[in-house]
Amino acid sequence: MTLVPGLKVVAGDRVIDNGFVRVEGERIAEVGAGDRPTGTAAFVLPGFVDIHVHGGGGATFTTGDPEEARKAAGYHLQHGTTTMLASLVTSPPELMMGATKAFAPLAAEGVLAGIHFEGPYLSQARCGAQNPAHLRHPDLAELGALIDAGDGAVRLVTVAPELPGALDAIRLLVERGVVAAIGHTDATYEQTLAGVAAGATVGTHVFNGMAPPHHRRPGPVFALLGAAGVVCEFVADGIHLHDGTLAFATSVTGPARAALITDAMAAAGMPDGRYDLGGQGVDVAGGVARLTRDGSIAGSTLTMDAAFRRAVGAGASLVAASRMASGTPAAAIGRHDVGELRVGARADLVLLDADLNVQRVMRAGTWVS
Structure with a gap:
């Protein structure tokens, strides 16, 4: 005891x-x-829950190396993240399959809570730091094979709902017990809501990697913020989102529909310099990660404890910030045994x-x- x-x-x-x-x-x-x-x-x-993270401490999830994955998970654990998904970026089919098979045992062991595919079924126009060379339209056979290979490890997949076959892909994910997310999308408001109607329940780093809202063209941002059944991810680092935007967006969703994420890459906790993300060069200066080729924001160097502090600094109460950093993301991926301090829950604590x-x-x- x-x-x-x-x-x-x-x-x-x-x-x-x-x-x-x-x-x-x-x-x-x-x-x-x-x-x-x-x-x-x-x-x-309660321990923090990060459902969107690509690496940290000099190690990455994106190559599918299990030892790198252990190192990255260990780094974020030191910062209070007791539950996390390993987020993979847009990659060739063989790398995605290899990483899925390599990470499935880590999910079974509990090192990871599962795998998140951020791609490859994303918008060319809103690809951000995703490698455009490997973007493709949804392929139900490929998607089904990845889910099978993960044997329960595939927990979250981000899809652009306007792509041909995207709604069928979202339906397949839901049928197979995988959470579907909408992100890296140039969808209209109506196309986004069609994705929600098909079963998508998460918005991937809302505002980032999607068409900005306009009062006559509300696009995916307003659709996701207003959709009652959708949890919206927010990168609370002051770079992806202004603190005022974070405060406004979370006032719309409430803490029950807002999930703080890091979107961290290998450079988290490391010195400034040149790094790699999905086969693309990333320059980190002043802790800000940007693609070498065009200066696009390329993930972050954030940790969940820093995201929690940022949310509190932006006006969230301790209760609200804790829920956004733990309970809400846990519930978003169907983990009801973590993310809250209550009798019977797994004893994950951050002091x-x-x-x-x-x-x-x-x-x-x-x-x-």
């Missing part, structure tokens, strides 16, 4: 003063309040100091060294 006290414990929709979390084995046995000894953490939160910096991390009842 482990007792974890905190001056403030963020549990669901409440903040418990002088609270505690009692852990037995890998699960939470009790969350309550009482007099706690001094020297406790300022804040105890923060008064400045919201990570002090200590617990995953499945074990402290991270």
Whole structure:
């Protein structure tokens, strides 16, 4: 049994003063309040859940190397991310298949919560840092083979709904128990809602990689923000989104439909310099990652603890920011055993100091060294 006290414990929709979390084995046995000894953490939160991350700590998910994947997952774990999807970028079919087979055992082991395919069924016009040489229209046979190869590991796939065959691809994903997301899209408002009607329930880094909203052409941004059943991802780094945009967008969705993500690449936690993302050169300067070829934003160097701090700085309450960083993204991928401090949930905890910096991390009842 482990007792974890905190001056403030963020549990669901409440903040418990002088609270505690009692852990037995890998699960939470009790969350309550009482007099706690001094020297406790300022804040105890559920472990962060990142459903869109490409790498970190100098390692990448995008090549399909399992040792690189372990290293990247370990880096983000140190920053409080106890549940994460390995996001792959647009790639040749053989690389996607190889990575799926390589990462399936890591998902079974619990190192990863699964795989996210950000591509290759995306818009040429809104490809951003995706490699345009490998973009293609949805292929149901390819998609089905990837799902089969993952044996449950494929959890999320981003699709541009305006492409030929995209709605059928979204329906196939839903039928196979995979979450469909809309992103990197030049779709109209109506085409976006058609994707939602087909079963898409996530908006991939909303605002980024999609047609900007206009009062006569609302496009995918307004469609996704207004769709009651869609969780909208937001990259809260002050670069992808102005803090005012983040505050406005999350006021529209509410914390139950807003998921903070990092979209981090290998350069997260590393010095400025030249990196690779999906076979493309990326220059990182001042912590900002941009494609060498055209200066497009290429992922981020963000961590989830920094995203949490940014959301609070932009005006979110502790409860709202915690839900956006944990509970909402967990629910978006069907993980109801993580993302909240409640009895029976997996004991994933992040202890923060008064400045919201990570002090200590617990995953499945074990402290991270």
